[in-house]
Amino acid sequence: MDSVEVGRYWDANAPVWTRLVRMGCDVYRDHFNTPAFLEMLPEVDGRTGLDIGCGEGYNTRKVAELGARMVGIDIAPTFIKHAREVDSPEPLGIDYQVADGCSLPFALEAFDFVVAFMCLMDIPDQERVFAEVYRVLRHGGFFQFSITHPCTDTPYRRWVEDESGRRVALACGGYFHETEGEIVEWMFSQTPPELREGLPKFRVPDFHRPVSGLINPLIDVGFVLERFSEPQATDEAVRLHSDLANTRLVPHFLIIRARKPEKRSR
Numbered sequence: 001m002d003s004v005e006v007g008r009y010w011d012a013n014a015p016v017w018t019r020l021v022r023m024g025c026d027v028y029r030d031h032f033n034t035p036a037f038l039e040m041l042p043e044v045d046g047r048t049g050l051d052i053g054c055g056e057g058y059n060t061r062k063v064a065e066l067g068a069r070m071v072g073i074d075i076a077p078t079f080i081k082h083a084r085e086v087d088s089p090e091p092l093g094i095d096y097q098v099a100d101g102c103s104l105p106f107a108l109e110a111f112d113f114v115v116a117f118m119c120l121m122d123i124p125d126q127e128r129v130f131a132e133v134y135r136v137l138r139h140g141g142f143f144q145f146s147i148t149h150p151c152t153d154t155p156y157r158r159w160v161e162d163e164s165g166r167r168v169a170l171a172c173g174g175y176f177h178e179t180e181g182e183i184v185e186w187m188f189s190q191t192p193p194e195l196r197e198g199l200p201k202f203r204v205p206d207f208h209r210p211v212s213g214l215i216n217p218l219i220d221v222g223f224v225l226e227r228f229s230e231p232q233a234t235d236e237a238v239r240l241h242s243d244l245a246n247t248r249l250v251p252h253f254l255i256i257r258a259r260k261p262e263k264r265s266r
């Protein structure tokens with residue numbers, strides 16, 4: 001499956017996805033993953049950044065609110081349409097474009113930093129994305145991205161419960177099997193029951209890679225690994241959304257920061 005076909009799946013997901021995330025149904029993003037990502041993000045005030053796979057723009061806006069000049073790209077035109085709608089009444093100056101992370105329509109060294117929130121596991125050719133990000137980053141610039149954790153977001157996974165029905169572990173299998181666009185169907189766990197019945201599930205092509213399959217290509221294009229995070233939900237987040245207690249049993253997300261080295265002086 002290529003990026004164009006992946007884009008068709010995401011464009012079909014976009015209307016319901018946008019509606020539900022704007023109702024607050026993606027608690028994993030809003031109360032867990034994005035706060036952890038922003039906590040790890042270096043200073044971006046006054047810098048020029050690119051957000052790959054920006055969706056309806058929530059995270060692009062969060063980074064722009066920190067003072068960065070942002071460009072957001074997504075392969076799904078419907079997401080870009082929804083992202084532009086939000087930025088127009090309260091302009092943060094974000095430039096949203098329909099584009100493929102595997103073929104970035106930007107000049108060499110155009111950005112101080114690049115971010116990608118939860119989209120690399122949705123892209124078939126991650127090596128191409130890394131090479132493109134490296135090209136559009138200035139020397140000394142950073143690339144920070146989050147993904148579902150490859151060790152626990154495996155092709156086979158099943159929660160294990162104790163006698164009282166409490167989750168105590170996650171059984172995982174198929175870790176080394178690289179999936180090539182298998183369709184995974186799911187819905188935000190916080191979708192109100194009265195809406196859940198009438199809405200189609202998301203259909204997401206999956207491109208699972210083991211950690212080595214993800215990290216070695218990043219190193220091969222020239223990036224230097226700088227920081228990792230395997231966040232756990234805070235007490236406050238768990239109090240608000242008990243589902244998030246699962247994130248303390250096993251890692252759900254992996255956040256990685258890598259840097260394009262400074263040019264060597266002769």
Ligand SMILES: C[S@@+](CC[C@H](N)C(=O)[O-])C[C@H]1O[C@@H](n2cnc3c(N)ncnc32)[C@H](O)[C@@H]1O
Nearest residue numbers: 003010053054055074075076100101117119122
């Ligand atoms: C899980 S969503 C994440 C959206 C957003 N970053 C967020 O955190 O709310 C993954 C996004 O990646 C986009 N995407 C998938 N393949 C892409 C590609 N090749 N280039 C750019 N965007 C892509 C999808 O359209 C979708 O918006």
